[in-house]
Amino acid sequence: MNSLWLIIVSILIFGIAYVTYGSWLAKQWGVDPTRKTPAHTMNDGVDYVPAKAPVLMGHHFASIAGAGPIVGPIAAAVFGWVPVMLWILIGGIFFGGVQDYGSLFASIRHDGKSIGQIIEANMGKSMKKLFAIFAWLTLLLVVAAFTNIVANTFVSVPAAASASVLFIILAVLFGFFVYRKGAPIGISSVIGVILLFACIVVGNKFPLVLSKNVWVGILLAYIFIASVTPVWILLQPRDYLNSFLLYVMLIGAVLGLLFYRPTIQLPAFTGFTAANGWNMFPMLFVVVACGAISGFHSLVGSGTTSKQMDNEADAKPVGYGGMLIECVLAVIAIITAAYISKEKFAELAAAGGPVNVFSDGIGVFMSKFGIDYGVGKSFVALAVSAFALTSLDTGTRLGRFIFQEFFEDSTKETQSILTNRFVATAITVGLGGMLALGSWTSIWPIFGSANQLLAALALITLAVWLKNSGKNYMMFTVPMTFMFLVTVTALLQLLKANLASGNGILILFAVFLLLLAIILAVAGIKILRKPSEKIDA
Incomplete structure (x- = not known):
């Protein structure tokens, strides 16, 4: 099959979904462009800072994309390209996009608060505490997985490492001139x-x-x-500039496919059990991860993006649209693994993992319209590492928020030292860094399971909120049920595998995540079965 058709048909399907299903969701939830957002009502110059839609789209997209939609689909290619493609399409439109959009919008309606605080408002304080533990443990895995992946990328493509260091310096200068010197965003963007x-x-x-x-x-x-x-120093400007890297990379990949039109060599379907021992259910839906749905996105949307949302109407392009663009990236990722031979794939994966497979593929595609292969590959490696770095610092900031919230006590005038942002960050970075010393291949399955289980819990939370608000919440029922079944099954299988290998840390993670998720899910289902108690949404 010609790979060009895969990308063209996928983009058309995602475009139709954005116009139709995305608009229907906005109508069902009551998105109001005239209502002031927390970025305006609670502006503090540090976390709550209004951002123009293109800038915020850059931050949000760069934060959620990371290496997930690249690593996941390529790793899941062991099942064949058809199952991966179907899950990206169905999952992105009806699962991931709904969760991302809903989490962002719910946070806006809760003063920019995190999913954990939304749980407290709708399910009680004890449930919020349990969710905070679950989310924080998941973020430790985010720090570990993406630190590992970025470090591997810098080792395999040293040019991307030096470019990344220069890029960070550039982003700080960009933020300074735009936010403190009032430089016009248009001219600054061109220069940047x-x-x-x-x-x-x-x-x-x-x-x-x-x-x-x-x-x-x-x-x-x-x-x-x-x-x-503060977000204006690095987070907003770097993520905004990052978005241009991504857009250029996506355009370059699609143009390259137009010129190259490679034939898919990967089998359409390899079987329900892969050669590495994975079973299609549940591992396909866990390993693809961010390419279809990701609980991490709900933390980003409710943790940083909602605090910068200038207008409620921007939630659709940023939340739903951002997820669909990520799905396009996932489609390109599976193509880079599917157009080469088994031997070539193994060689590239051994040299630098899925990111190396992806970088090599896009480098080859862009070489078909005149871009030097070496420059193209380095550019793609830089882009991927930039996304992963964004996920890293956003994930760490979210971990800091959650850690601080967990130990805050509104009844006391003097707070615990654990609420200090430097202490909370140091603990999060330190423990995540310890996990990062392992291999990404051992971390990714447990990260994927925790990440998707986090998505199931976010979906349950959003359903409870909409039910309490007297609004239609049925768009969440099938996704949350399916994701809960998938991830509980995956964690049980991983728990069994890690018991056999004696990996004590990952065994503890699996046990804690499983217990916390079951308690939260049972509590959410009980509330959904009760008569509605309408609250202001």
């Missing part, structure tokens, strides 16, 4: 993008070669600093 690509050129000239463990240390120091500084 030009300098961004200059970073790539310089990075190729002066590759930064360091060992993986050194990079892990540098990355942990970086995410600590990035997660405690």
Whole structure:
């Protein structure tokens, strides 16, 4: 099959879904463009800062994309390209997009509060505490998985490492001139993008070669600093500029496919049990992860994005639209794994994992319309590492928020030292860093399970909120039921596998996550079965 048809048909389907289903969701939930958002009513200049839709889209998309929609579909290719494609399409439109949009909108209607605080408002304080523990443990896995992946990428493509360092400096300068000196966003964007690509050129000239463990240390120091500084200094400007990397990469990939039109070599379906021992149910739906649905997105939407939303109407393009664009990225990712031979795939994966497979594929595609293969591959590696870095510092900031919220006591004038943002960040970074010393292949399945189980809990939370608000919540019932069954099954299988291998840390993670999820799910289902107690939404 010609891979060009896969990307064209996918984009058309996602476009139709955005116009039809996305608009229907907005109508059902009562999105009101005239209502002031928390970014305006609670502006504090640190976390609550209004951002124009393109800037916020850049932050949100760069935060949710990470390496997940690339690593997941490529890892799931062991089942064949058809199951992966179907799950990306169905999951993105009816599962992931609904969760992302709903989480963002619900947070806006709860003063920009996190999913945990939404749970407290609709399910009680004890449920919020349990969810906070679950979410924080999941974020530790996010820190571990993405630190590992970025470090591997920097080792395999040193030019991307040096370009990334320069890019961080550029983002700080961009934020300073736009937010503190009032530089026009249009002119600043043009200059910023030009300098961004200059970073790539310089990075190729002066590759930064360091060992993986050194990079892990540098990355942990970086995410600590990035997660405690005001969002205008680094988070907003870097994520905004990151979005241009992604858009150029997506356009380059699609143009390359138009010129190249490679034939899919990967079998359409390899069987219900893969060669590595994974069963299609539940592992397909866990491993694809962010390419179809991701609980991490609900934390991003309700943790940072909602605090920067300028207008409620922006929630649809940022929340629902952002997820569908990520699905397009996932489709491209599966194509990069599907157009090459088994031997070539194994060679690239051994050299640098799924990110190397993806970078090589897009580099080849772009070479078909005149871009140097080496430059193209380095550019893609930089783009992916930039997304993963964004997920890292956003995930760490969210972990800090959740940790602080857990130990806050509104009845006391003096708070515990654990509510200090530096202490909360240090604990989150430290424990996540310890996990990062392992291999990404051992972390990814447990991360995927925790991430998708987090999505199921977010969906239950949103259903309870809409029910209490007297609104239609049926768009959440099938996704939350399916994701809960998938992830509980996956955690039980992973628990059994880790017991056999003696991996004590991952065994503890699996047990804690499983118990917390079951308690929260039972509580949510009980509330959904009760008569509605309408509250202001």
